[in-house]
Amino acid sequence: MEQFTQAQIDALSTFVDPDRFSTGQSNRELHIKDISPHRGKLPAGVIWPTRTEEVAAILTYTYAQGIPVTPWGAGTSTEGNPLPMRGGLVMDMTRMNRIIAIRPQDLQADVQPGVFRKTLNAQTGRSGLFFPPDPGADATIGGMIANNASGVQTIRYGATKDYVMRLVVVLPDGRVIHTGGKAHKSSSGYDLTRLFVGSEGTLGVVTEATLKLAGIPVAHLAATATFDSLEAASETVAVLMGSGLAPAALELLTPELIALMNREKELGLAEKPSLFCEFHGISEAVLTETAAMAETLCRDGGARGFTTGVKERERKELWRARHEAWETIHRAYPGRETLIVDAAVPISSYPQMVLFSQRQLDEKKAVGFVFGHAGDGNLHVVMVGDPADEAEWATLEAINHNIVHRAVEVGGTCTGEHGIGVGKRQFMQLEHGEGYALMKQIKDLMDPKGLMNPEKMFL
Ligand SMILES: Cc1cc2nc3c(=O)[nH]c(=O)nc-3n(C[C@H](O)[C@H](O)[C@H](O)COP(=O)(O)OP(=O)(O)OC[C@H]3O[C@@H](n4cnc5c(N)ncnc54)[C@H](O)[C@@H]3O)c2cc1C
Structure with missing residues (x-):
């Protein structure tokens, strides 16, 4: 649905102030893309409610009229989650911000x-x-x-x-x-x-x-451990998690990604398989002891380097660089799109998943970067390509498929945190089996007309 009738425009206009409903082209175009390669259909309009009563009045009307409605937050999803796949009305929630x-x-x-x-x-x-x-x-x-x-x-x-x-x-x-x-x-x-x-x-x-x-914890401490092999780095993850040191963050990064981050941010990090860790505690003294224990465990696991005690500014810079990994990759390949693997597995399976993923990239000669929230078994592979190049994109899809299948085999999931959206619907049956049918029944019970964020989650 790309156009409302005049009667629908008149009706929708009554639910909110005049500046909070738009059928203007630019507002509609601003709501068809998140960071994924997917694209929504141009919605017929965008509405910005500010109160529950407004949302209720709008949905009562759209439901009676058979108008699809897609809620929108900041649009930072990675799987097309907030895209209006059938057009209709986008409900932008950003002015409901009290x-x-x-x-x-x-x-x-x-x-x-x-x-x-x-x-x-x-x-x-x-x-x-x-x-x-x-x-x-x-x-x-x-x-x-x-x-x-x-x-x-x-x-x-x-x-x-x-x-x-x-x-x-x-x-x-x-x-x-x-x-x-x-x-x-x-x-x-x-x-x-x-x-x-x-x-x-x-x-x-x-x-x-x-x-x-x-x-908010009183004291923070960041540490980086560098290893000669990805295997040693990923095997140390389970050791740190089982140590009782309770890391607040434990991220795995490959040398390729660190090289990219160094180039962009001049971080001067060793370009080796690395674990970025953070610990929170009640005092600097406690954290110094924690770091000493973490260093012993990392070195036992094969770490060649272990750096701690980075200053607050450097600590923030390190984590900002890690947070911006996707942007860094994106900037390094202008005009390309990214396909992001977000599998999560039990941490005992993490090392084999990391190696399997890296091998997939190498064997298929795909451009991609392996990293992830290692401490909770969440593996990201950000692959870069051009969706218009069918052969190249099919290779990336095949890698995604292989990694997800391997993750599900070991009891994991196709998405640890990004959600299903459009991109991961193909894995729902595989992962949930009979549970998938029940999810569909719940959806049908609550939304028999299929109007809320249609064409998401279910194929
Ligand atoms: C650089 C980058 C890094 C990221 N890293 C991570 C990460 O480490 N972990 C992670 O979990 N995610 C990550 N994400 C993905 C993303 O930021 C999160 O999924 C986030 O929760 C999306 O929030 P949003 O406000 O942008 O929602 P949107 O993308 O706008 O919408 C997300 C979903 O919420 C629905 N929605 C929005 N508001 C409402 C509402 N009020 N009621 C009902 N449904 C609603 C939408 O329909 C959609 O399905 C990253 C994204 C980027 C760009």
Whole structure:
């Protein structure tokens, strides 16, 4: 659906202020692309609600009219998750961006979904608290909830699902429900909160969330360990995770990626298979002891170099460089698109997955970079190519396919954090078997007309 009728434009205009509904070409074009190679269909219009009541009125109307609706956060997804594949209405949540309350005594915050993660953390930081899930990109809370986003610190602090306590959700037909509550525990009924977390906007629109917060750690310490082989580096991951040292981040990087980062940021890092680690603690003294133990374990695992105690500015620069790995790769290959593998496996299988992935790239002579949130078994392979070059892109797809199949064989998943969107639908049956059919039934029950974020998650 690329055009509304005049009657539909008139009706939609009544639900929000005049500057919050647009059928203008540029606004529509701004909502057809995330960072994936996928493209949505040009939507007929974009609407920016600010209140639950507005969302409910809009969805009641669109449902009756059979208009597809796709929620949009910051548009930083990697799998086409927020793209309007059937056009219709894009519901851009970024003006629904009020921090309703920060309640330090409860370690909680109540927010609207369009609040950006960094904005929230700037505010909660005044009370010594933070919202730990960190996808690198400055995403909205609604987008993070919908994708169950996580990131480098998930091994210590958990993913978004671990921080969502209560939601207000508008269902596809306009009904408003709330899930969960503000108590730290509950055994009451089905866990509907967890059903919506990770549902990628296919079951309804989140209009409010109560989030758990954590205390900002007093002391931080970054360390890098360099190895002669990728195998030794990845095998040391399980040792560090089982050591009781509780790293707050544990990332694996290949020499090829580090070389690219060095070139771009002048970091001067050794271009060797490396582990970037971070530890959080109650004092510098505790962290010094922790680092000494980590160094012993890394050296036992074959590390040739181990550097700690980098200053705060350098520590931030190191993590910024790691967070910007995708942008760095993208900039190095202008005009190319990226296909991102996001498999996650039990950590005992991590070394074989890393080696398998690197071998796939080498054997098929594909341009790609292996790295990942090693501590939680999450493997990224960012492959570079031109989707218009059918043979080249088919090779990248084949590598993606082979890695995901291997990951599922060892009990893993096709996506540790990016979600299914458009790009990973092909793996849902493989990964979930009969559970996939049940997911489809749940979708049909809640959205019988198939209008909420259509053509996502299910083939
Ligand atoms: C450089 C880079 C690095 C990244 N690294 C990571 C990483 O380490 N870990 C990680 O998890 N992700 C990562 N991502 C992916 C991305 O940032 C996350 O998935 C993020 O959660 C997307 O949030 P968003 O606000 O951009 O949402 P969008 O991309 O706009 O939307 C995401 C999904 O949420 C739905 N949605 C949005 N708002 C609502 C709402 N209010 N109610 C219901 N559904 C809604 C959309 O329909 C869509 O399905 C990275 C992205 C980039 C660009």
